[in-house]
Amino acid sequence: MNQLVGQKVAITSPVAQTTRNRLRGILTTPSAQFIFVDTPGIHKPHHQLGEVLVKNARYAINAVDVVLFVVDGAVPAGRGDRFIADLLGKTDTPAILALNKIDRRSPDAPDSQSPEAIDESYREMAAPHNWPIAKLSALTGEGLDNLLKTLADRLEPGPYYYPPDLITDQPxxxxxxxxxxxxxxxxxxxxxxxxxxxxxxxxxxxxxxxxxxxxxxxxxxxxxxxxxxxxxxxxxxxxxxxxxxxxxxxxxxxxxxxxxxxxxxxxxxxxxxxxxxxxxxxx
Missing domain, CATH: 3.30.300.20 (K homology (KH) domain)
Known part of the structure; x- marks a missing residue:
């Protein structure tokens, strides 16, 4: 989201469950206005805070026009990815599968970790739901133009909700x-x-x-x-x-x-x- 809107509005870290609040990042282009909603990750809660975060993430899935399901595209699909895929498959909200971190792929990786094997694992996961797949790097910006086009094709016509120069509604x-x-x-x-x-x-x-x-x-x-x-x-x-x-x-x-x-x-x-x-x- 930071790469798309051109400024830091969401914090990042290697620690799981970094995002706690629903964040909006706003990108206005000549043809569309995208309102990205970054939600907490869905996980097994161990306290009241975790329960609130998971409920908010689940609520957001049904409150948006399109879900952008972002996964670590540097490694094959795992159990956690499949759990979220099954969850999204039970909703009516259309989804796009985004393979992030393609800049970290190595053509010299073992066969099970090769770019071809990684892509195939996610194709198998997306196929039952007919999800389009976008490959990108949030670090370098590669693939983001194609992602925006894929998103725009799935949005309904509507008004601008925010001024064109606004990038977030967070205070x-x-x-x-x-x-x-x-x-x-x-x-x-x-x-x-x-x-x-x-x-x-x-x-x-x-x-x-x-x-x-x-x-x-x-x-x-x-x-x-x-x-x-x-x-x-x-x-x-x-x-x-x-x-x-x-x-x-x-x-x-x-x-x-x-x-x-x-x-x-x-x-x-x-x-x-x-x-x-x-x-x-x-x-």
């Missing part, structure tokens, strides 16, 4: 919080990333600088210690990297101050989840 404060969480995902390990939420407590805008005060919520004291790090070095690294991204977002200077708060079992509390912006989608 800046939300994106700021996500940029902080992204750095936590990249810089910490073990149980910490899944137990973290970020709230933007205050934003003070001045002509020369924007001051941002944010709170990092964790579930245990040990996690707070990891986030802060020895001599505060981890918190400093998180803040420095997040501040750089925020300055790109607002095209101006940012002062960022971070606080860490322990909130035991916040992922199990509907009240805490709502306070942190995790609610079941109703529209």
């Amino acid at each position: 800046e404060r939300f994106i700021m919080g996500e940029l902080i969480r992204e750095q936590i995902l990249h810089l910490t390990r073990e149980e910490v990333p899944h137990s973290v939420a970020v709230s933007i407590e205050q934003v003070e805008e001045a002509p020369e600088i924007t001051r941002v005060f944010a709170k990092i919520h964790v579930e245990r004291k040990s996690q707070k210690g990891i986030i802060i790090g020895k001599g505060g070095q981890m918190l400093k690294a998180i803040g420095s990297a997040a501040r750089e991204q925020m300055q790109k977002l607002i095209a101006g200077k940012v002062y960022l101050e971070l606080f860490v708060k322990v909130q035991p079992k916040w992922r199990q509390s509907r009240i805490r989840l709502a306070e942190l912006g995790y609610r079941e989608e109703k529209e």
